[in-house]
Amino acid sequence: MAGTPPGFNANTVRAGLRTAMQFGEPGDTALQPIFYTIQSTSSASPTDSEGTPFDSAAVVTAPAPKAVQVDCAVEYRDADGRLDAYGYIAASRIALTFMDVDYAKVRGFDYCVINGNKFNYRHTEPPIGMGPITIYTVVVIAEDES
Amino acid sequence: MTYLRHSSRHIHQTVFKYVTDQLTVLGWMSTDPTVRPFGATSTPVLVQDVIPRESEARAGLKAGTVAVTLGRDPVSVDEELGSGFSSIAYPFFVDCFETTPGVALSLATDIRDIFMGQLPTSVRVLPVLDFSSSSAGVAVDGWNLEFDDIERLPSPDLDSWHIVHVTATLYYPRELY
Numbered sequence: 001m002a003g004t005p006p007g008f009n010a011n012t013v014r015a016g017l018r019t020a021m022q023f024g025e026p027g028d029t030a031l032q033p034i035f036y037t038i039q040s041t042s043s044a045s046p047t048d049s050e051g052t053p054f055d056s057a058a059v060v061t062a063p064a065p066k067a068v069q070v071d072c073a074v075e076y077r078d079a080d081g082r083l084d085a086y087g088y089i090a091a092s093r094i095a096l097t098f099m100d101v102d103y104a105k106v107r108g109f110d111y112c113v114i115n116g117n118k119f120n121y122r123h124t125e126p127p128i129g130m131g132p133i134t135i136y137t138v139v140v141i142a143e144d145e146s
Numbered sequence: 147m148t149y150l151r152h153s154s155r156h157i158h159q160t161v162f163k164y165v166t167d168q169l170t171v172l173g174w175m176s177t178d179p180t181v182r183p184f185g186a187t188s189t190p191v192l193v194q195d196v197i198p199r200e201s202e203a204r205a206g207l208k209a210g211t212v213a214v215t216l217g218r219d220p221v222s223v224d225e226e227l228g229s230g231f232s233s234i235a236y237p238f239f240v241d242c243f244e245t246t247p248g249v250a251l252s253l254a255t256d257i258r259d260i261f262m263g264q265l266p267t268s269v270r271v272l273p274v275l276d277f278s279s280s281s282a283g284v285a286v287d288g289w290n291l292e293f294d295d296i297e298r299l300p301s302p303d304l305d306s307w308h309i310v311h312v313t314a315t316l317y318y319p320r321e322l323y
Contacts, residue, residue, distance in 0.1 A: 038199070045278070045279065046277050046278070046279070046280060046281035048159065048195050048196050049194065049195050049196055049198075050196045050198070050199075052196075053278075054152070054155065054156065054159065054276075054277040054278045055278035055279065056151070056152065058278075107202060108201060108202050110199055110201055120199075120200060121199075121200050121201055121202065122200055123200070124202050138202075
């Protein structure tokens with residue numbers, strides 16, 4: 001790839017980045033981010049485009065969200081419960097940084113859970129490169145925090 | 147007297163279906179540029195009934211989006227003393243986002259005229275449909291929507307985004323006691 005120094009070993013660099021990420025993760029895997037992708041629901045009754053039926057007694061098949069854990073860097077951006085105009089309280093956000101090989105496993109996730117708190121997907125920043133390695137940063141926003 | 151449970155949802159879906167059907171008749175949904183208005187520059191319309199979850203899979207606002215949003219549920223008004231005939235004036239907002247300001251304004255104007263009953267298949271009074279058992283909806287006896295207070299507003303954020311506001315007044319029979 002143009003611009004990549006000769007001798008650059010992407011696998012070695014990835015391994016180094018992974019070591020750094022794992023060093024920053026809590027030792028208890030239950031406290032590490034878990035990424036969830038909501039699965040499609042189905043019903044024999046008419047539904048709206050999100051799969052909610054109009055008949056409150058309708059039977060809906062709702063598979064559990066798909067859960068995946070991968071290594072990533074977690075940067076917490078606390079909004080300090082700041083009150084903005086009209087009483088809106090700015091929610092905390094987290095920036096999650098992934099290597100390409102890990103992001104491929106969670107891409108399209110709907111929310112993540114970290115230490116029991118749910119953070120909804122907000123947006124993906126333009127990716128950056130480290131030679132042949134692509135780095136993705138995804139911002140998630142707290143639904144509520146304990 | 148007919149009672150319709152979760153009526154606000156059925157009313158929203160009734161208006162959503164009406165807008166979708168009318169835009170289909172006008173060709174806005176067509177993938178054929180010879181059928182779709184301003185086919186060379188417009189994008190086929192997709193009408194949204196609910197605000198989708200934020201997801202990379204559904205990245206960003208796309209040209210051709212028409213979103214039908216129901217505002218608040220105002221208080222019910224007794225139309226005639228003791229008759230059990232009432233009305234509720236529901237505010238609806240139809241957001242339109244297209245490829246260019248001209249196309250967006252044309253689409254929004256068509257939507258305005260749909261609610262004004264100006265187009266051949268459009269109406270000002272619509273029966274409320276119950277979608278519990280049929281995706282096409284079944285008319286609810288005695289429940290009707292009348293469209294009024296129709297206005298189009300440009301969005302302050304984007305040139306190619308317009309909002310049509312309409313009041314859909316529900317007239318329905320209600321048990322008073």
